[in-house]
Amino acid sequence: MKHSGRLFVPSLPTLWPHMLLSRPKPGELPPFSSPNVRYFYFARNAIWLTVKMLGLDSGEVLMPAYHHGVEVEALVDAGATPRFYRVGSRWDVDLDDVARRIGPKTRALYLTHYAGFPGPVAEMRKLADQHGLILIEDCALSLLSSDGAVPLGTTGDVGIFCLYKTLPVPNGGALVVNGPRQYSLPEPPAPPSVSTFSHTVSALLQNLELRGGLAGRALRSAVRTLGHGTVKAANIERVATGTQHFDRKHVDLGMSPLTKRIAQAQDLESIVEQRRRNYFFLLGRLRDISAPLFNQLPPGACPLFYPLVVQDKAEVLARLRVQGIDAIDFWKRFHPACDASAFPEVAQLRRSIVEIPCHQDLTPEVMADVAQAVREAVKSDHRSKKRAG
């Protein structure tokens, strides 16, 4: 179905031209504020390097059954063996299950903070310490998020971040090493500048469409067609971000200098505020038609998106796309190493969660339209299920 409405709600924040010219500000949250940090093209590269750096490649890592899949792929490629623990229907880590599954080959515990919602990091730290294990804190979906006063990614032995899901940067992942141990890590080489340029132009064009309505959309579409032709003709290697699979070919790629520049132009505190405001708005407008996964937003949490619970993902996604809302199917598949039948709550989550954007580019007026479109899409979903039943 083609997008026909006047709304344009991209899933990620867009790049405003002034961000290319702003004066750098000191980042007051990790990874920007961390004394020991290495930047990469992707978060997955940081996961791969963590396994190698900490010598986890001959052992087992206990990971959540609710995972993206690419983090598991990176870990497996680096030589570690994943084992999986239970996560409940509200993204809640089953700590008893984690403790039960620790065995003689376990080397590390892996905790993922889902979409900015803090996981039980203090409890996982305690378990790791009791058993002499490493704790990996995956904050790929939780940049700028804190649990009260504790920034995510500062409790684990390492914290892993993805920059381009939260900020309008062309690429970027980070590995933060906490504690006194120093590792001498090589500085990864910068990525091909044509690839950075291509991502940057597309984020600028998205911004144009966001601000320019129909005229912006037409211009973006014309430039995109031209751009695709040029990329093909010049045989340019565009290293795509947000992809589903790990590719060893890109494991050594670093972050572009432009990413750093754009990241330093951001007002991080106000991004957290805007995302929280948009999240609360959706919570208030949607709770009567779809029971919220969470009834509140913990202090300090910076939501990546609003997790909407639906019955028929494909139908709701298609309806939202027609309205111009780039909602995303959140984590449909288990990694093949994980036995889906052993984790029924996770299987149900995989069938039912849709990401509704709530990022910093979306004004209260746009959020009102988003909420209205979501209400209509969910009501039609209910109606068609009733008819089918």
Ligand SMILES: Cc1ncc(COP(=O)(O)O)c(C=O)c1O
């Ligand atoms: C939990 C989690 N960890 C790691 C990653 C990898 O992030 P990147 O795309 O920066 O490699 C993802 C990607 O979606 C993820 O969801």
